[in-house]
Amino acid sequence: MRAIGFSSAARKLTSPRLPAPGPARIGPGHPLGGVPTDTSRRAPPRAIFDNVSNNGRFAVPDTEVAIIGAGLSGIGMAIALQRAGIGDFVVLERAGDIGGTWRDNVYPGVGVDVPAQAYQFSFALNPRWSRVFAPGAEVKEYLDGLADRYGVRRHVRLDTEVTERIWDEGGRFWRLRTPAGELTARFVVSAIGAFVDPKPADIPGIDDFTGTVLRSSAWDPGCDLTGKRVAVIGTGASAVQIVPEIARRAARLDVYQRTPIWVGPKLDAPIPRPLRRLFRRAPRVQEAVRRIATRGVEMVLIDLVVGHGRAPWIAHGGARLARSVWYRTQVRDPETRRRLTPRYGLGCKRPSVSNTYLRTFNRPGVSLITDAIDRVTPAGVRTAGGHEREVDAIVLATGFRLASDPEVFRRTPVRGRDGFDLATFYTEHRLASYEGISIPGLPNHFMMFGPYGWVGGTWHQLVETTSAHVVRVIQEARRRGATAVEVRPEPTERWTNRMRDRLAGSLWATNGCATANSYYFDHHGDTPYLRPTSAAQAARAARTFPLDDYAYTVPETTALGDPASSASPASETRPA
Numbered sequence: 001m002r003a004i005g006f007s008s009a010a011r012k013l014t015s016p017r018l019p020a021p022g023p024a025r026i027g028p029g030h031p032l033g034g035v036p037t038d039t040s041r042r043a044p045p046r047a048i049f050d051n052v053s054n055n056g057r058f059a060v061p062d063t064e065v066a067i068i069g070a071g072l073s074g075i076g077m078a079i080a081l082q083r084a085g086i087g088d089f090v091v092l093e094r095a096g097d098i099g100g101t102w103r104d105n106v107y108p109g110v111g112v113d114v115p116a117q118a119y120q121f122s123f124a125l126n127p128r129w130s131r132v133f134a135p136g137a138e139v140k141e142y143l144d145g146l147a148d149r150y151g152v153r154r155h156v157r158l159d160t161e162v163t164e165r166i167w168d169e170g171g172r173f174w175r176l177r178t179p180a181g182e183l184t185a186r187f188v189v190s191a192i193g194a195f196v197d198p199k200p201a202d203i204p205g206i207d208d209f210t211g212t213v214l215r216s217s218a219w220d221p222g223c224d225l226t227g228k229r230v231a232v233i234g235t236g237a238s239a240v241q242i243v244p245e246i247a248r249r250a251a252r253l254d255v256y257q258r259t260p261i262w263v264g265p266k267l268d269a270p271i272p273r274p275l276r277r278l279f280r281r282a283p284r285v286q287e288a289v290r291r292i293a294t295r296g297v298e299m300v301l302i303d304l305v306v307g308h309g310r311a312p313w314i315a316h317g318g319a320r321l322a323r324s325v326w327y328r329t330q331v332r333d334p335e336t337r338r339r340l341t342p343r344y345g346l347g348c349k350r351p352s353v354s355n356t357y358l359r360t361f362n363r364p365g366v367s368l369i370t371d372a373i374d375r376v377t378p379a380g381v382r383t384a385g386g387h388e389r390e391v392d393a394i395v396l397a398t399g400f401r402l403a404s405d406p407e408v409f410r411r412t413p414v415r416g417r418d419g420f421d422l423a424t425f426y427t428e429h430r431l432a433s434y435e436g437i438s439i440p441g442l443p444n445h446f447m448m449f450g451p452y453g454w455v456g457g458t459w460h461q462l463v464e465t466t467s468a469h470v471v472r473v474i475q476e477a478r479r480r481g482a483t484a485v486e487v488r489p490e491p492t493e494r495w496t497n498r499m500r501d502r503l504a505g506s507l508w509a510t511n512g513c514a515t516a517n518s519y520y521f522d523h524h525g526d527t528p529y530l531r532p533t534s535a536a537q538a539a540r541a542a543r544t545f546p547l548d549d550y551a552y553t554v555p556e557t558t559a560l561g562d563p564a565s566s567a568s569p570a571s572e573t574r575p576a
């Protein structure tokens, strides 16, 4: 088996040994306030951990599960816990509201770029989507509705950023540092999303600009760009949505492009009221539509990439068709069209859809600028050729730091067992995981979106699959009376190697992606973004993976409270 770095040498950093915690549970006196204790009617008694506490050697953490992040993943995970009868959990959210992506991205034109029928949970269909591609505000409304309907809000602690996660081997729980104080949790689920932080704008002079600077992910809805001269920097998926909207109202628009994006037609339309009524009355019909839409998205975003070797003509033919028909009908000026057309293969970078983006470049007053930016001046943007264009506002649509970026975990460190440090691991080793969820060295810790973790066509499939896996492990830990659960290195290496092998013949490896500048590629040159299996296989794996792929540490007091005779504080369970 090819080793991928989970030897003890990979965990050499110093492990902060912290004082043993007190047994206090979060309540009104806790710095994080009165988090409800068990709120689920179906929740079993907390006998296991209480007995552990009675042993006197292991303190009870503040909460059984802490979910970090209250976006789509955090809310979905919270619902899964509730449905499994695990009611003792908190959701820690750094912002002042829930909703993640759909709370932050409120720029003009924001919306899903997959059909909304696919962008919803299978257990919570929304018959009210107004369009095939729903606007962002409707997604936020959907998430708010879910949080209300499933009683998630009372578990959420807003304005609570987790700045550090530290595994406490003595107590067998996680210490989560937040500006409001420390919280201890037996299990941690990281639901911080794929696009964790906006990339810092490393454009010289940006701080000296005297006009308005807007970010796609932190839009100021009060800022009116009507009649203004505007520069948009970046041409990714957000820019594809923003640019046509700004062009409509700005006096002049300059779009600065480093890498062009493949943009296909958007088969969008309002969903007629009678159809919405039908969805409300016959959810089975809507469920059938959801399945078809989800499978369709999966075919485009996954099958095409993973199966490229078997049918390269699809991506090549698609690119040829786009170039010779679609781009021709959209962009009048041949030179502008040439510059808007990617030279890398279709699929190397996440493609987008729009019926207005490419056409925007036909408008008078809209310029596509492909010269490299030299710097921002107090009055505008200067390119490497020395040409300066004055503007009143600059819109930064320059992308995000992904969850695979070590920098994210340098800012908010994750320190596991025996000195394992996630940022160091991601820097020094190729990314790896078990089922896209767990990593050796991080006991009792799960990632909603880990390496090779993007399941299926839309995020909801990922959340439903991952949460099923996490719930299974927590339930098994409860059953065995284990206080620590850590995925074993061998199944992790086996699984990761399988994923890498499957990607070796993928479109990303073979379709001329070198110039794509795509977030699918990480800092090692790997493509650990998606899970190269079908969503159905991933869902099956979540239900059936061998539970002994995890090692369980059971305190020497059994769940029934019998003190064990051994002097050692804990033992690893043998396979059940």
Ligand SMILES: Cc1cc2nc3c(=O)[nH]c(=O)nc-3n(C[C@H](O)[C@H](O)[C@H](O)COP(=O)(O)OP(=O)(O)OC[C@H]3O[C@@H](n4cnc5c(N)ncnc54)[C@H](O)[C@@H]3O)c2cc1C
Residues within 6 Å of the ligand: 068, 069, 070, 071, 072, 073, 074, 092, 093, 094, 095, 098, 099, 100, 101, 102, 105, 110, 111, 112, 113, 114, 119, 160, 161, 162, 163, 191, 192, 193, 194, 195, 196, 238, 412, 448, 449, 457, 458, 459
């Ligand atoms: C503009 C845009 C459009 C998109 N469109 C689509 C689409 O059409 N289809 C699709 O499948 N995907 C799309 N995506 C991807 C989208 O991010 C996912 O679909 C999904 O919303 C991710 O949900 P999440 O909860 O995992 O992450 P997020 O929505 O990013 O939520 C993560 C949450 O964690 C919080 N958080 C992060 N770090 C901490 C911390 N240290 N402490 C406490 N809280 C923290 C954040 O504040 C945030 O609320 C889009 C993304 C963007 C940016």
